[in-house]
Amino acid sequence: MMSAAQSQSVRTGRITRTFIYVFLLVASLFYLLPFFIMLVNSVKPLSEITGGNMMALPQVFTLEPWAAAWSSAQVGVEPTGLRPYFWNSIKMVVPAVFISTVLGALNGYILTKWRFRGDTILFGLMLFSCFIPFQIVLIPMARILGILGLSGSTYGLILVHVVYGIGFSTLYFRNYYAAFPTELVRAAQIDGAGFFQIFRRIMLPSSGPIIVVCVIWQFTNIWNDFLFGASFASGSGAPMTVALNNLVQSSTGVKEYNVHFAGAILAALPTLLVYIVAGRFFVRGLMAGSVKG
């Protein structure tokens, strides 16, 4: 693996190499600095932040702000911490990611292996949903959720995110399955496998990389979404991002910056975790099909 990577890299001189390393170092510092500040200030008592340097390392190390952000901080009017909203987000993200990925895979399978008249046009129309700005659909969506009786509920948010996610997940799976040999589907047909059997036994087991890409993409987008969460779920049904906003905006008493920092990290943690666990498959999945072997 290492030798292969080395043999592929372009030979460079010492000066160029030094420049590259310095540049990379500066770039990573630039990106890591905000995270560093958040981390450092989330483990300080409030007095150290208000009384001094944000860049300084904590003189007294405390996990108090983390505990507060998680379970006792004032979010809106209730002192619940972010915990219930964290679970709200999980309850929204997991089904939404699962459903939109499965539907995307089915769509991709149909659009490539069960071609019908006008399938490319249909696919083109589905791609539109990738480019429609969120704001445009807010009011129609609110109306539909109202008609369905799902306003203000987690189910409503799941529906919204599934509808929005299908465009992207279909795009991923269609392009992945376009390179998948159709002869395999035909062989399975002759072997007597039906529509869903082919999907489950032949297509899905070969879709690992693209499933990872799709899950990471959907998870990150849905978890980080604020607009839909703020618009369609209010009060105790709000997702993490909205709760974080409410935590920071709560105007009772002093601003507890250390709690805010801890809360923000808590809100970002799941997406970070998904990247760390599945990140290396992400690039592999995006590259799948483009490189042989």
Add this chain to the structure above:
Amino acid sequence: MGFLDINNVTKSYGAVEVLHKVDIAVEEGEFLVLVGPSGCGKSTLLNMIAGLEDITSGEIGINGRVVNGVHPSNRNIAMVFQSYALYPNMTVGQNITFGLEMHGVPKPERDKAMNDVAKLLQIEQLLDRKPGQLSGGQRQRVAMGRALVRDPDVFLFDEPLSNLDAKLRVDMRTEIKKLHEKLKTTIVYVTHDQIEAMTLSTRIAVMYEGYVQQLGTPKEIYDTPANLFVATFMGSPAMNIMNAKVVMKDGRPHASLVTSEGGEALLPFSQDNMSEWDDKEVLLGIRPEAITDPDGADRKSSNVVALENRIIVTEPAGSDTFVTTNLGGKDVISRLRADVPVSAGEMFGFAVNMEKAVAFDPATEKRIEG
């Protein structure tokens, strides 16, 4: 009424008809090869037999049952694909038994069938491997195993050897032929390789532009091609086609050709009815092996004539030497024995076996029946 009956079958995509009224009756145990250049409709026809493509009009019957509209899995056929189409996520064993599993065959029976087939094809040691770990020849065997295990009425092969390297292709060709002789199954085999067609088949259907140009045994196709296309498509090197004029001499029809020196060569036809073409232009077709050195000529032939001509190029191929000359206004390839001393620029005395010569009508390009 054959075992596999292709009755007046056509295929259209929109307004474009790609297969025109194909009529083939295949007997049980026959090895039919559909051969033709790319785009001739041979794979489309195969897919229609398999049920992977709809039939626009006409009927296909398998074992006395019309299968139009019947799902591929219910036609009792098995297919070997060009890319082998092995399921990459399953082991060889699972690949072979997938079809049986889908048809609800219980596991003990599946395992028995799998072991029998694995033994027959000598792939027992591969059963637990994934297709990705196999060589091309091994994948080919597994693909055949997957077809064999179903014990179908008809086997369909879609260019199964075209992904193999040259040597392996010849080996596998022999294997397929052996297998057919052992199992006596009915096979429809698609290829663009005329040597595969000749060696494997009991009958060949030569296809071009959506028409079956000729249907017959390999010998019929080779010796009496129905038209110019079949004549030039089958055989390697291709049949030589020369411009000739029919003249009568001593009461027999002769082909008059211009030699490389500008003179006239008179080659007597074996077919007496060529006299009806007296004084008319025809296209004379002679295969390379029928224009050879005098010692290599067919001793059983009653109509071998001598012909002096100048050699343009010699191509020693090891087993034979191919020599190009100019005759009847065309470059003509002749096939000499390997050790005949010839060199470019020389005059050489060829022996032409006119018993094997055929003539074509220049207008219709059809063979003139003799």
